[in-house]
Amino acid sequence: MLEIKNLKAQIEDKTILNGVNLKVNKGEVHAIMGPNGSGKSTLSSVIAGNEDYDVSSGSITYEGDDLLEMAPEERSHRGVFLSFQYPVEIPGLSVSNFIKTAINEKRKAFGQENISAKELLQLFKEKCELLNIDKEYLSRSLNEGFSGGEKKRNEIFQMAMMEPKLSILDETDSGLDIDALKIVANGVNSLKSSSNSIILITHYQRLLNYIVPDFVHILKDGKIVMSGDKSLAQKLEKEGYSFLN
Amino acid sequence: MLIEEIKKHVVDTELTSTQKKSLDYFLENGFPTTSDEDWKYTPLKKVIKRKYFLQSSDFELNDEIIQQYSLGFKNKIIFKNGKIYSEPKISGLSIKKTRDLCMPKNSALCYLNEAICENTYEIIFDKNLNLDNPIEILHFINNDNDYFLQLRTKITCGSGSNVKLVERFCNIGKKTLINSCMHADVKRNGFFEISKLQSYNDNTHTIDNTLVDQDRDSTANVNTFSFDGSFIRNNLNFYQNNENCTSNMNGITIINKSNFVDHHTFVDHKFQNCLSNESYKGVYFDNTKGVFNGKIMVRPAAQKINAFQSNNNLLFSDSASIKTKPQLEIYADDVKCSHGCTIGQIDKKSLFYMKSRGFSEKTAKGLLTFAFLIEVIEKLNTKEIVDYAKTEIAKKLSIEKGLL
Structure with a gap:
């Protein structure tokens, strides 16, 4: 599904990713961990197409095509989804209208009709239940006045509504209390299938108790320095990043 | 030059003494220029260098054209080149033509308007008249020659009345410069609202002077939508002449091409326990230019007033610009006033x-x-x-x- 080869990226003149290699197959869950400033969020931004970052070398192939050639919206249409670490607030735009438009923009890209009101309502109902979201919340302005936890839950709600093939969850666990974390993890788990893949970016092993990864990678100084299975995360939790030295 | 045309025009016109005085004032002062603080960023010179005629001609107006510009309200007051064409039959509403009508003035243009406007109307809403739906005021303009049109209307909202108006200038003819003066006199406990729909074609330049006098316990709302027009200057003044008045100003400006929109507003807080609320937002594309100047005067007697003002702008192009200036003069000490201006781009x-x-x-x-x-x-x-x-x-x- 996704293959990253020797990816180097910089912001302004500062190199942040310094040769990342990563292969994610269909149905897999990968966790990327690493100390602050190691480049985790940059990696997710580059995959999603944030133009603030310059890719100086390397490649990202997604479903056989050059992902770096695609505009951010095209990546989204093709099934790439980034759950933001800091989702933006858009006063005046309701959650429901935002998601409806996102779904229709994707449909338009594939020459399909807009989603019918009935279908949309059904989908809203289903996904609200999945994530334990009150329906009134759909008419609120997107992320405006949301607590940190609500914003994160809203990201996963959007993910549930858009049914992406590749989801990157950038520190979705930060800002969530334990109950919310369980709900969100539960939601993510139920969205998991053999045809989609998930990349979890996290600081802590805690999330991985609920969403169990197939692979764990450690990113340090812009490179993946170690890969393993879930036991690697447990080792990290116990010993900290110092064991890498 | 336009001023020569004006001089020529008044030779054949009989003026009342008030008109004569106003004319003298105008001729002495002339059109405002960029050396006047209030017109510093307003390219009026460019607009008035064209030759306009003051003489009006007649034209045919049909329902199809009216529908095209109407928002579909049942009751309409329609003017043709400044002259009344049709009016709704509403008990408690009367419209009469008058000659010599003195109004407050906020620029030399108002003096000119007073001096030479031949079609001055008083629209009177009786006390306690409560209109369920807005009345549309549609000014259709179509002249044989390029046209300098004066519009002059006094609106009286009787005490306890509830009046909503929608105003639109519809130029379907040649190049026209409109100089409109509207004076709204809102009596005790009256509610007055006017929405100005400014979607003009490139042939239309407008100077819109709106002056609102408010008596005790009254509310006045002015909504200004500026979407198109190569030159729009709005002068909007509120005078709170008694206690417990509320004045609301809402503005949305979105312009493109090389259009120009200038909002000058003024609120005169003269009495205590009053409120003013001003919110203008602007979006500027291409080579557009915008001006916002919001002045709030709080006089010594105007204690316990609240005055809020904001002007926020988005610029979509490197060649678009907005000059924005909040201007607060506060002479009372127990008041709450706030203002804020922002200029930015899409985040x-x-x-x-x-x-x-x-x-x-x-x-x-x-x-x-x-x-x-x-x-x-x-x-x-x-x-x-x-x-x-x-x-x-x-x-x-x-x-x-x-x-x-």
Whole structure:
């Protein structure tokens, strides 16, 4: 599904990713961990197409095509989804209208009709239940006045509504209390299938108790320095990043 | 030059003594220039260098044209080149033509208007008249020659009346410079609202002077939508002449090409326990220029007043500009006043967020711009006006209206 080869990226003149290699197959869950400033969020931004970052070398192939050639919206249409670490607030735009438009923009890209009101309502109902979201919340302005936890839950709600093939969850666990974390993890788990893949970016092993990864990678100084299975995360939790030295 | 035309025009006109005085004042002062502080950024010179004629001609008006410009309200007051063409039959509403009508003035243009306007009307809403729906005031303009048109209306809202108006200038003819003076006199406990729909073609230049006098316990709302027009200057003045007055000003400006829109507002807080609330938002594309100058005067007796003002602007092009200036003069000590001006661009983070959800650049920018404007839209209380605003905004932002 996704293959990253020797990816180097910089912001302004500062190199942040310094040769990342990563292969994610269909149905897999990968966790990327690493100390602050190691480049985790940059990696997710580059995959999603944030133009603030310059890719100086390397490649990202997604479903056989050059992902770096695609505009951010095209990546989204093709099934790439980034759950933001800091989702933006858009006063005046309701959650429901935002998601409806996102779904229709994707449909338009594939020459399909807009989603019918009935279908949309059904989908809203289903996904609200999945994530334990009150329906009134759909008419609120997107992320405006949301607590940190609500914003994160809203990201996963959007993910549930858009049914992406590749989801990157950038520190979705930060800002969530334990109950919310369980709900969100539960939601993510139920969205998991053999045809989609998930990349979890996290600081802590805690999330991985609920969403169990197939692979764990450690990113340090812009490179993946170690890969393993879930036991690697447990080792990290116990010993900290110092064991890498 | 236009001033020569004016001189020529008045030779054959019999003026009253008030008109004569006003004319003298105007001729002495001339058109405002950029050396006048209030007209510093206003390219009026460019507008008045063209040769306009003051003589009006007649034309045929039909329902089809009227419908084209109407928002569909049942009651309409229609003018043709400044002359009344039709009026609704509403008990408690009377419209009469008058000659010599003195009004407050906020620029030399008002003196000129007083001196040479041949079609001055008084629109009187009786006390306690409560209108369920707005009345549309449609000015149709179509002259044989390029035209300098004076419009002059006094609106009296009797005590306890509830009056909503929608005003639109519809130029279907040649190049026209409109100099309009409207004086609204809102009596005790009256409610007055006017929505000005400024979607003009390139042939139309407007100077719109609106002056509102308010008596005790009255409310006056002026909504100004400036969507098109190569030259628009709005002078909007509120005079709170007694206690417990509320004055609301809402403005939405979205312009493109080389259009120019200038909002000058003034609120005169003279008495205690009053409120003024001003919210103007502007979106500037291409080579457009905007001006906002909001002056709030709080006189010594105006204790315990609240005055809020904000002007927020988005610039969509490197060659667009906005000059914005809040101006507060406060001579009372127990008041609450706030003001704020911002000029910025669409937030890049928000734009990326939306694109990453599959929004095209155009839709993302459009919706973010709409979200920027929503605060003003939410203050509008008439469905048809909200609908008009959304239609025009969608058009301007090239997005489907259904998205808004």
